[in-house]
Amino acid sequence: MGKKVWIKANGNGIIATGHIRRCMTIAKELADLGAEPEFILSDEDSADLLKTLSDEDGVFYNARILHSVFSDPLTDFPALSEILRDEKPDFFLIDSYFMTEEYFNLLSSAVKENSPGTKTGYIDDLCKFDYPVDMVVNYDLIFDESMYSAPVKLLGGEYAPLRKQFSDIEYKVKDSAGRAFLSTGGTDPYHVIGTMLKSVYEERELNRNVPCFEKDISCDVIVGALFEDEYKDELKELAGNHPEIMLHEYVTDMSEIMKDADFAVTAGGTTLYELCAVGVPTVVFSMADNQMEFVKGFDKVGAAKYAGDVREDDKVLRKIVTWGVASVDNKAFRQKMSDSARSIVGRDGAKKIAEAILELT
Known part of the structure; x- marks a missing residue:
C-alpha cells in the first residue's frame, strides 16, 4: 500500500473553489507517485463541490466528512482525534485560511497522542504566524522566508500547484488583440463579470461616457462551479444578445481556452498563476482578503496589471476596460507582460510538493 496522505480543504459559495482545486x-x-490521498472535509457542501470538480476532471478521490464548521476549525475536534487514532496517516496537509495557533496546538497534541508518526504541512496564503508544521508551502512571488521555522519550506512561484495541462503550452502574442478571457474563479459574489460585460457590450450602445473598444472584442467567459442559477441566467441572456460572448461551464480544457486569449481579466487565485504559465497578458483584481497582497506581487514584477479591490474601489471596472482598450494595438506591451509572466511561475509545482511530502514520510 502507498503512503496515506490526508488533505484538509473546503469549498463553498463563501470561500470559493480555490482551496479544493489546488489540493486536487x-x-x-x-x-501518480503511488500515494493514497484522501480529503478531510468539514461538511456536505465541500463534499458536493469535490464531486463536481472531480467529475469535470474525470477523477475520483476518497473523502471523509467531519461534520464540523468550515469557518471554525476547532470544531474538527474530537472527531479528528478519533480518526487520527484509528487511521494513522503518514502526512496531513492543511489548506484553510481559518487556521489559528490554537488549532495547530490542538493538532500537535492530537498527533502526538494518537498518531506520532504523522507529519504535517500547511499551504499558507496569509502569513499570519509561524506555523508549527513539518512543511510549509507559500507560492507567493514575494515572501518572508525568515518567518517560517518549518524544516521544509517550499516558497515562491515555482511551487504553484498547476494542473498538468499547463506544463507545456505554446503561446503567441498577436499584433492586435481581439479575444479576451474573463474569470472570477469558482464564484462571482459581486457580479464583476456581468457588470463588465454590460459595460463593454451594452453601455457603449447607449453612448454613455465609458471607455470602449474600436472593434468588437470576443470574450470567453468562465462560469464558475458555484455561480448562482439566477446569475447564470443573466449571463446567458447577455450571451444571447451578443454573439461575441461565449460562456464556458464545466471546463476541462482551460489551458486551450487561455491559449486562444489575447489578454485576460481575472480575480486573484490559481487562475492567475495558470494564465501566467500560459503567458496571457492579464489585468487582475482582488475580491477577498487573501488575494490582496499576493496579486500586488504580480504587478510589481510586471507579470500582471493590478486594477484594485472590487469591494473598496468603484473605479476598478473602468480601470480594467481602459487597460484593455489601451493594450489592443500595443503588442510590445503585451509581449513584455507575457514574457515576464512565463518567467516567474513554475509548471511542475504540484509534483514538487507531492515529492516533498513523500520524502518526509
Whole structure:
C-alpha cells in the first residue's frame, strides 16, 4: 500500500473553489507517485463541490466528512482525534485560511497522542504566524522566508500547484488583440463579470461616457462551479444578445481556452498563476482578503496589471476596460507582460510538493 496522505480543504459559495482545486492537483500528483490521498472535509457542501470538480476532471478521490464548521476549525475536534487514532496517516496537509495557533496546538497534541508518526504541512496564503508544521508551502512571488521555522519550506512561484495541462503550452502574442478571457474563479459574489460585460457590450450602445473598444472584442467567459442559477441566467441572456460572448461551464480544457486569449481579466487565485504559465497578458483584481497582497506581487514584477479591490474601489471596472482598450494595438506591451509572466511561475509545482511530502514520510 502507498503512503496515506490526508488533505484538509473546503469549498463553498463563501470561500470559493480555490482551496479544493489546488489540493486536487496535488492529490493527483500524489496518486501518480503511488500515494493514497484522501480529503478531510468539514461538511456536505465541500463534499458536493469535490464531486463536481472531480467529475469535470474525470477523477475520483476518497473523502471523509467531519461534520464540523468550515469557518471554525476547532470544531474538527474530537472527531479528528478519533480518526487520527484509528487511521494513522503518514502526512496531513492543511489548506484553510481559518487556521489559528490554537488549532495547530490542538493538532500537535492530537498527533502526538494518537498518531506520532504523522507529519504535517500547511499551504499558507496569509502569513499570519509561524506555523508549527513539518512543511510549509507559500507560492507567493514575494515572501518572508525568515518567518517560517518549518524544516521544509517550499516558497515562491515555482511551487504553484498547476494542473498538468499547463506544463507545456505554446503561446503567441498577436499584433492586435481581439479575444479576451474573463474569470472570477469558482464564484462571482459581486457580479464583476456581468457588470463588465454590460459595460463593454451594452453601455457603449447607449453612448454613455465609458471607455470602449474600436472593434468588437470576443470574450470567453468562465462560469464558475458555484455561480448562482439566477446569475447564470443573466449571463446567458447577455450571451444571447451578443454573439461575441461565449460562456464556458464545466471546463476541462482551460489551458486551450487561455491559449486562444489575447489578454485576460481575472480575480486573484490559481487562475492567475495558470494564465501566467500560459503567458496571457492579464489585468487582475482582488475580491477577498487573501488575494490582496499576493496579486500586488504580480504587478510589481510586471507579470500582471493590478486594477484594485472590487469591494473598496468603484473605479476598478473602468480601470480594467481602459487597460484593455489601451493594450489592443500595443503588442510590445503585451509581449513584455507575457514574457515576464512565463518567467516567474513554475509548471511542475504540484509534483514538487507531492515529492516533498513523500520524502518526509
